Amino acid sequence: MMVPTSEDDDEIRRVPCYLPHLQRIHDRHFYEETGNHAFVIEVPLDELDAWDSVKGKELAIKAAQNTVRYLELFAKVVDTLLNTLTSHRNAQTRDAIDILHDQRLQVVQQNQQQQENNPYQNNNNIENENLQEELQQQRPDHGITEEFPPTLMRRYEIRILPRGRNGTLPPFAQQVVPKDRTATATANSLREIRSHAMGHLVTVQGLIVRASHVQPSVAVATYSCDACGAEIYQVVQNAREFMPAVRCPSCKSKHETLHLQTRGSKFVKYQELKLQELPQQVPMGHVPRSMSVYCHGELTRLAQPGNVVTIDGIFLPQRIAESGYRALKAGLVSTTFLQAQNIVVHQKSLDEVDQQLNEEMEEQIQEIAQSPDPVELLASQIAPEIFGLEDIKRALLLQLVGGCTRKLPDGMRIRGDIHICLVGDPGVAKSQLMKHVVQSLAPRSVYTTGKGSSGVGLTAAITKDLSNELALEGGALVLADRGICGIDEFDKMDEADRTAIHEVMEQQTVSIAKAGIVATLNARTAVLAAANPLYGRYHRKKSLSENINLPNSLISRFDLVFLLLDVANIDRDTALARHVTSVHQNCGVNATDDDEEEKKTIPPHVLREYIARARQHQPVMPPDVAPYVVEAYVTLRQENHRSQKTSNDQTAMTARQLLSILRLSQALARLRFSDYVAREDVDEAIRITNQSKASISDDDDKTRRTSDVTSRIFGIIKDYAAQVDSNVIEFKLWEAMALRKGFTTQQLQATLEEYESLNLIHINDSRTQVTIF
Template sequence: MDHEQEIRVMQREYFDFLDDEADQGIYSTTVSRMLEDGQNRLIVDMVDLRKKNRKRAEGLLKAPVDELIAFQGALKEMVGLLKPELAKELSNMEFFVGLEGTFGSKHVSPRSLSSRFLGSLVCCDGIVTKCTTIKPKVVKSVHYCPATQRTMERRYTDLTSSDPFPSSASYPTKDEDGNPLETEYGLSSYKDHQIFSIQEMPEKAPAGQLPRSVDVMVEHSLVDSCKPGDRVQVVGEFRCLPSKQGNVSTGMFRSIILANNVITMSKAADVNITTEEFTKIRSFAKQNGRTVFDTLARSLAPSIHGHEYIKKALLCMLLGGTEKILPNGTRLRGDINILLIGDPSVAKSQLLRYVLGTAPRAVATTGRGSSGVGLTAAVTTDMETGDRRLEAGAMVLADRGVVCIDEFDKMTDADRTAIHEVMEQGRVTVSKAGIQAQLNARCSVLAAANPVYGRYDQYKTPMENIGLPDSLLSRFDCIFVMLDTLDADADRRIADHVLQVHRYKENVNNRAAAPETADSLNTASTQDENSEQDSSTGQRVLTIYEKNDVLRTKGSGQKILTVEFMKKYIHMAKMVQPSLTQEACEVIAEEYARLRSQDAVENDESNNTAVGGGRSKMARTQPVTARALETLIRLATAHAKARMSRKIE
């Protein structure tokens, strides 16, 4: 059987799959709806194809070029059957097939792509980092010769086409006799094409290694289907293209994915919660009632002693407020921003590291290691075409997540100014090199900084110690001044806690000192809190409390929640949308008026914000503006989410 006969046989099998009137007529109805909407791309689920024709499903994964040619031919035949009035125009129309569903071992990330996937169909997850502009590519050119009054046409294919033999790239200007030719642009055919890069997810990249990326080429209706910062799944053929240096082909090849479907993933975190876990989480919230907030806050970073108020604020940040879009288009942010400023060795960076491990989507950066454009967005030049293109920064990549900025005070003023818009408006506006664009950056900012003088000077005002402008401080919902005070009792408690942590680690190492296999050796040597939760949930049982909780103070009777339970509880609590009651509105209004009216804020019981030991009042750490009113609303909303309450009380 020759190649054309094989294509016809495959086309008949695909037509039988689409003509499913014997079943439920799902794809017949889908094709009709596609034509009514003026679309030319049919999305097919691989699960449906695998159920009806397993051979064709396996062929699509192994040799997608011929299979897609036959599939699209069957789709065109199906369109002619459903719409007989299009029979005359059908020869000039193009229809495409997009794939979705499960791909098994072909579901990869940019890091796991290798040469064994070349020529096969893959599904690649990633985050879009840069996009080129949309360019037209000539498919067919028609030329008219005035001297001979004849018309000629030429078709163009390249290494990204389904044709195995690329045509010449030369554009005809003269015929065989040297007569000049005129291009008939109205009769010529073009197609849109665009190239964007997807990078592996920041939270899935191995620590200490650069994230991998791969280029994706989209054509026709798939162009402009995503923008920098979007998390996508790309289904397409993984192909290599020869690279040239000085018009000489080298042995190095450039890999690219020729997409036939681009699926935008949900911005929500990918956390799987079973029915039993859902019931267990709801019952835990109902049983603990008002104390659930304190229990959750106490379980945040249990290896760090004290800082109760800071842990409560971090819990509010992870839960977040409620974002509102008013009818006139005004956006009220629900993200909570926190600034930790204080002396060295007060666990600022450790708190940031814990948030990085707990938040479902978090990006870490430092003040010296990042610039303003690196945090927001940059306009770069494409090395191949010379065009300008947009590259997303850390805050755009952390959309709907948390950005942790350590050494915040080491940033230059120009770089800090770049994040003002992100912290309040939740977007990045770029107006550079002729590019006008807005990118979503709806993320919470958790920053840690040292005072201006290295250590906190208690003889100067907080504003002089912090050294940040009011325009930036007013965008932080909570500012905590963390002091390393001299207190014998507190020092003793901290020392006992740290020594308890070291004893716990030593016991783990001793217990895993003689592993039997290499796998168990790797598991034991890299064991931490997260891996212990994985091992404890290996039987699909969600453990609420830590079993071997040696970190809590002896005799306190306070249990610590597991990290796995914390993640799933926070994920569920974020879905709750509490509403303000009239009583809550009155309390918030009175508190806001009190903060605005007084010249000095009364010193709370928190040691984190105490400046002087014997003074009952302290100078204000930040200006109380109208943003403080929204801060109170966001904190109250987060507290209600922790209780999984529908009302803010």
């Protein structure tokens, strides 16, 4: 093992690490920092290379090709070394296995003394032993033996790690890895693991889709004979089932005289995982492959459904059934599994930050953060092949970042995830936007369709394991925990299946009460849904609920609902056609027209890392901004109440919209790497919310036709002046109110110049106050 020789880590030397570790195993001096009363001996193949450049390298190659055999060889060496050690502790913990072992040694010594004192009995015993050997050769033993198995007394687990994988447990916790050994193990997909890797140590990467309960598995079964009192052992290796012994091989009794001693047997923790290929590893049109992974001991409870993991394990075959009719029917056909040696969990959520960034990526992140408008720069990198839809792309960026989840002292939880629903005519790039966000930007995500998903497929299903016990298997929403779940064709879901989403979107849990199983699973996911109108095209005269066949109780759970319509507009259609032809002509989006400035392109991995950095911040609402939010919300409520009386406004401003504004404000503050929410964040959040409402409202187009932009901006300040009974208004207040309504700074400036030329308003020299005449 490599350790530093000084605090400056200038010099690195090799020290023996296994001998002190074996001494702790012998004394049962557990490591307090790990919190586990178990010892694990890791044997990295790189350590064998460092031990001897010739013999160690050859030994490492053989250990990687025949790992099961070398695990047993390393264990025998460890047992030999442990027998030579003496205890350094006064009081040693003893359990039932120690006491039984002492009694067994006493019985063996007594039998040896009797054989030495009675030579005639010795000759008979030799004849009996020869007869027993002949009988044993005529029948299978199934691992049954009278010899004391070393596995029964082993208080440790031994693992072999592949090249590029360093030990992470004591004594490797403080290891210093040299620069020439910083390479990591190469992970393969399940399709690349073929028959030539049978028995080898392999490294695979995939998605955990199912994890069984942790159960005790028999490693050594101990029996006692009622007739002769002999003790029989049965070693069970890599088998999910075994046939218990019933007849004693010592006394050769024809009756079933063996009984299992549970206190004298050895059990280990066992968990079965189902590993599936990642979406990017599956070729187009192919079905994702899966493989069973068997975890023993301290490797259990490390991975959960939905985790992306890299597993180092031994690729082994296994018969479909060990005995019975199934074994006869299967013949020589076997299944394959992976005996886990090491598990590394990746990308638990969007919150994970890569701690080992190179200087180039660090500079790119800082450059984006210090840009004048990082939100606009990042939003332009979301599906750049799709023309326009700037506000929707901003909303999708805010969904990736999310708000802050608040856990109150009384146990109540206020969600921070942002839900978005895209509604519109066919052919407006709803599915393309969703797939780009889910499959390219979100590190943990699940994409599904409404028609192809059932209620249990989205939440959780009840399945049976090998022992015919019922177990929960998480659905799409559970697998996307702390990520994004994209649901396309949201309107085509059955009503019975759609009700399962109500709880997920607000409480972010999945409650199951089926077949005697009552459980609550976490589904802390942001839902991105896409829906088509019920009648093919969106009807303005009908409400949103009637168009997409969704109840209002479900629509209100979405923070933002955008309506995308395919409306004929010569200017927009010309720009769209030019953009599409330019993309196809140049095979990319970097090539633009001559009159357009070439935009900066940010790689997807840099964008993902920036989002992960932003999610580390937990912005709070400062005291000077809280009254501003209250005033803005009350104003929006009053305006919504008036618009519902005078026009056919299909949306309502409720307390859920207030929470949505707060979540959007927190996401904007996170993108600035700020720990405080500013007024500009609240104004932008209200503007995006109004844009979402304006896209649905039928009255918006009528208003645009009857009045121009300048009249509407002037009407905002005129109504506010009448409300507060004052003709002097703060300029920043007017600007904030105009931006919240969806107008730009250029439109506001044009309004000021026009009405000031008409002598209807006056702006002071410092441009802080506006007087209305």
